[in-house]
Amino acid sequence: MSSASALRAPVPHATPAPAREQVLRPEVNEAHVRFIGLGKTYPGQAHPALHGIDLNIRRGEIFGIIGRSGAGKSSLLRTINRLEQPSEGRVLIDQVDIAPFDEDRLVSLRRRIGMIFQHFNLMSAKTVWQNVELPLKVAGVAKAERQRKVRELLELVGLEQKHHVYPAQLSGGQKQRVGIARALVHDPQILLCDEATSALDPETTASILDLLRDINRRLGLTIVLITHEMAVIRDICQRVVVLERGEVVEQGEVWQVFGAPRHEVTRTLLAPLQTKLPAALQANLRAQPVSQDAAVLLRLQLVGEPELSALFTDLGGRVRLLQGGVETIGEHALGQLVLAVRGSALGAHQLLERARRWAADVEVLGYVD
Ligand SMILES: Nc1ncnc2c1ncn2[C@@H]1O[C@H](COP(=O)(O)OP(=O)(O)OP(=O)(O)O)[C@@H](O)[C@H]1O
Ligand SMILES: [Mg+2]
Secondary structure (H helix, E strand, O other): OOOHHHHOOOOOOOOOOOOHHHOOOHHHOOEEEEEEEEEEOOOOOOOOOEEEEEEEEEOOOEEEEEEOOOOOHHHHHHHOOOOOOOOEEEEEEOOEEOOOOOHHHHHHHHHOEEEEEOOOOOOOOOOHHHHHHHHHHHOOOOHHHHHHHHHHHHHHOOOHHHOOOOHHHOOHHHHHHHHHHHHOOOOOOEEEEEOOOOOOOHHHHHHHHHHHHHHHHHHOOEEEEEOOOHHHHHHHOOEEEEEEOOEEEEEEEHHHHHHOOOOHHHHHHHHHHOOOOOHHHHHHOEOOOOOOOOEEEEEEEEEOOOOHHHHHHHHOOEEEEEEEEEEEEOOEEEEEEEEEEEOOOOOHHHHHHHHOOOOOEEEEEEEEO
């Protein structure tokens, strides 16, 4: 299997030199964003929204944050540009602790960090052009430069023909393209996306993901992305973290976490990506075998291309394939198989152990007669 680092998109531009006085340990210097012992308790709340978060986000990667509603995803994301102030711990951007930043440094930090949202946050009384131009005006950029920048960005997001229309006349996907153009006006190095595709249909989502991938590659931007759509993580992220009750419960390369999720929360979150069993089969599924000759149903997650004949021989008995499919994450093939094993000398537990020799993850779904 090739190294995981091959998954990372190439970063075309040079990395800015970190502030000399704040350079930390060399082994983590590749981290673009670093959380150290981060905690956040909102006023009046008994439980912390974030607790003990230690995490590195690498320069130029697309990093996903997942977790159930209320797990702390937005709170974590918003500490990166200090829209949220941590109660404990530190956030380092380019090795620099952003906690002591005064108003001026915060403004310049926020220009280096673009953000897009689920509901686009466009100004309805302004045209597409004016929406993108506004932050440049606020920053006091001269007119000629503003025009050059807005034209360049509208071209990048494919909206040059729509520059004169108002948001109400745009589709959801087009509105998000305006949001992306606006987020890029100050040539940020980081783009934060909080549920940026959640209001979009699958086809539009795919086109926005293509755009984000393109921006990531062409501009070398680090993208940090929250989504409840696991397919988005699968399709675009290199690494992912799973939050639960404000803590990190799992993190790693997407192909590894999705291929063999370890934590119960991750399994639950990933369930929508699993092909559903046919209704008739589901209806006949039992938790315990009813007869001696009952078939054991196993769901296997395979990474790479294991030899199935050897797996079947190992399981013994008669193995039938009920469902199967292979998808590719980065350059890794992830397969999913549902097998019915009948007449094997092995019990369910032993079958599980055997199947684990071949599969990254195995689950006994139940029994059918
Ligand atoms: N401004 C606030 N004041 C008080 N509590 C808050 C505030 N913002 C968030 N919380 C609480 O902090 C916890 C984490 O919230 P957060 O918005 O970060 O979760 P999330 O993972 O983004 O959820 P969702 O998927 O629903 O967007 C929740 O319990 C939430 O109620
Ligand atoms: Mg949120």
